[in-house]
Amino acid sequence: MPKPKISSLRAEIASIIDPQRIRELADQLGVVKRVRKVDVVALVAAVTLGFGSTSERTIALLRRAYEHATGQTLAASAFYDRLSAPFAALLKTLVEEAMSTMQANAPALKSSLERFKQVLVADGSILRLQDGLAKHFPSAWTNHTKASAKLHVVINVAGRSAQSVTLTKGSRQDVRILKVGKWIRGKLLIFDLAYQKGLLFQRIQEYGGFFLIRKKTNLNPKITHGPKHFVGRRLSEIEQDLKGDVVDLQATITWHFDRGPNKVVQHDLAVRVVGSWHAEERAYRFYITNATPELLAAEHVAAVYAARWEIELFFREIKSQYRIDQLPTRNRHVAGCLIYAALLTALVSRRLRQALFSLRRPAAVERWAIVFTTFALDLLCLLRDRTAHSRRAEQRLIKTLRREGLDPNKNRQSLLLRAQAGHLVTT
Secondary structure: OOOOOOOOOHHHHHHOHHHHHHHHHHHHHHOOOOOOOOOHHHHHHHHHHHOOOOOOOOOHHHHHHHHHOOOOOOOOHHHHHHHOOOHHHHHHHHHHHHHHHHHHOOOOOOHHOOOOOOOEEEEEEEEEHHHOOOOEOOOOOOOOOEEEEEEEEEOOOOOEEEEEEEEEEEEOHHHHHHHOHHOOOOEEEEHHHHHOHHHHHHHHHHHEEEEEEEEOOOOOOOEEOOOOOOOOOHHHHHHHHHHOOOOEEEEEEEEEEEOOOEEEEEEEEEEEEEEEOOOOOOOOEEEEEEEOOOOOHHHHHHHHHOOOOOHHHHHHHHHHOOOOOOOOOHHHHHHHHHHHHHHHHHHHHHHHHHHOOOOOOOOOOOHHHHHHHHHHHHHHHHHHOOOOOHHOOOHHHHHHHHHHHEEOOOOOOOOOHHHHHOOOOOO
């Protein structure tokens, strides 16, 4: 099978961290106020790729990577001072622009998901910060963690790449962070139980989007369409009478909206309730959605919901491999730089994985993350060296990355492929 053509690792990395764009942003945001010793392009590359395969990410380690790649020597204070609010804004902008670029190259959905423009998963993860940042980033658990940041991400399961990122204080609830708008039209959002809120469901529907979520135990929909002896009854009343592997019913859920003192308005929302029998648990798992059977077949719902695990794998990857939760600072701007740099690392990793591997013979995602981390410093040095020797080294590196990143299990299916085929793999 022919391999994807890749002319240059430098060019692929530059599609995410473009030197010209970096200089433009640095000028606009005031990152470089006057010509100095520090090269802003090399600085971005160093914080993105300079962590290497060590077990820790420290500011000193990033500084040494910068020095190794550029041949310059910097005082620790000079490097630290560059991790400023304008530099954090520059990295944030690069992350947002790279996410937009990645979306344009995401694999097309097929089979059971082809009727949706995209399938997205939203979730948040806590990043612990040093106690000195409690004023700016109060934590939800002050008894053991005084300061934390909430990284809220919406990812596209086709390619497991971030579509939007919000960084806020750790005490904020995930459901309050997600902002629904016109961007949701034609797309399916998959949530965990933390997002079960009637107002959110209604707004998604109003904007022409679709949602899929596990039913909370305390939610008890009223059946409106289905077998006659079920209509008008609550789900809890009919559960013991259900038979078969899959149940598909129309129902309404009730939610309340507080419009001021002593004024609570009740709303009813028409939804679809799909139940999937789990033999090991000897019980049904119920899902709530507004996607019609024509858009999402009942027998595929459980498998599609299982694709939510992609975001858990995403968080595990950026924490275990790209060290996003290693934030050795009490300066909120430095912490912001390190967080956005790790996200930029993940985007560069995704871009190279897309360029080096085919859809029919992909890389094992977590295996690739380890391989990418192992050779991150080599990639950093490659960006700075443009000699004939480096071009030969680049071709050798391409072969190594392809060999080591390839999934050794040819029959392994990704979560996306399982979801599209409607295959639920249980463990």
